[in-house]
Amino acid sequence: MNTVFVYGSLKQGFSNDHLMAEAKYLGDGTTQSSDYHLVSLGSYPAALKHGRHPIVGELYQVDDNTFHHLDLLEEHPDFYCREWVAIEDSNGEKVAAWLYILVADFDGEIPSFASQQPLFWSEALQVAQKPLRHEERKRKSNAR
Numbered sequence: 001m002n003t004v005f006v007y008g009s010l011k012q013g014f015s016n017d018h019l020m021a022e023a024k025y026l027g028d029g030t031t032q033s034s035d036y037h038l039v040s041l042g043s044y045p046a047a048l049k050h051g052r053h054p055i056v057g058e059l060y061q062v063d064d065n066t067f068h069h070l071d072l073l074e075e076h077p078d079f080y081c082r083e084w085v086a087i088e089d090s091n092g093e094k095v096a097a098w099l100y101i102l103v104a105d106f107d108g109e110i111p112s113f114a115s116q117q118p119l120f121w122s123e124a125l126q127v128a129q130k131p132l133r134h135e136e137r138k139r140k141s142n143a144r
Contacts, residue, residue, distance in 0.1 A: 001061045001063060002063075003059060004060050004099075006057050009044040011058050020060055026058075029095065032086040034051075038053075048102055074100045082098045082101075
């Protein structure tokens with residue numbers, strides 16, 4: 001099993017959450033590092049390194065088949081690259097998980113294909129669709 005941390009279209013209630021149908025939802029989390037910022041690439045956000053903010057998202061345990069499909073979606077390692085990062089879960093515990101980072105070396109500059117300036121995670125997540133309320137997420141997780 002593989003632990004992944006998602007922050008955009010793979011989150012529950014967003015456009016690619018169907019890829020997480022077989023995954024086990026472990027709860028919400030936040031990167032322990034504040035070395036990130038999110039940009040909007042249109043219908044989904046992308047995490048860039050060398051920022052000043054942590055990322056808030058969801059933790060999942062996925063099997064190898066789901067992990068492979070996530071790599072295909074994220075075009076790993078050419079468009080996004082997986083990095084092993086420390087996440088603080090909703091209980092305050094440290095968890096190691098894979099995080100998909102946009103492959104680029106922008107030296108702190110916003111990539112030319114990004115449609116907006118860097119966004120705080122809460123703003124970036126609004127580019128896809130309204131997330132499920134906490135009660136709906138919990139109910140969906142318990143159904144698995």
